[in-house]
Amino acid sequence: MAQTLPKEYYEELEKIQAVDFVIVELTLYLDTHPTDEGAIQQYNQFAQYSKSLKQQFEAKFGPIQQGSLNYQQDYWTWQSGPWPWQV
Numbered sequence: 001m002a003q004t005l006p007k008e009y010y011e012e013l014e015k016i017q018a019v020d021f022v023i024v025e026l027t028l029y030l031d032t033h034p035t036d037e038g039a040i041q042q043y044n045q046f047a048q049y050s051k052s053l054k055q056q057f058e059a060k061f062g063p064i065q066q067g068s069l070n071y072q073q074d075y076w077t078w079q080s081g082p083w084p085w086q087v
Contacts, residue, residue: 008060019046023043023046027043
């Protein structure tokens with residue numbers, strides 16, 4: 001049976017996905033415009049924002065990507081969160 005998740009889970013996950021999409025687009029742009037200082041600055045801002053959003057999300061709901069911290073010292077939290085196909 002699928003786990004019931006709060007509305008906030010989906011809202012925060014969607015925000016992360018949107019920010020990460022911007023990062024991908026900026027990466028593609030910078031591949032062809034490597035000296036665009038404004039785009040580099042935007043990339044760095046969005047990368048930092050993405051990192052912050054993910055840290056906040058994971059502190060509330062558990063890890064969402066490999067390499068994420070396991071915030072519980074006595075329990076492996078990967079097994080307790082929903083799997084990608086359950087969201």
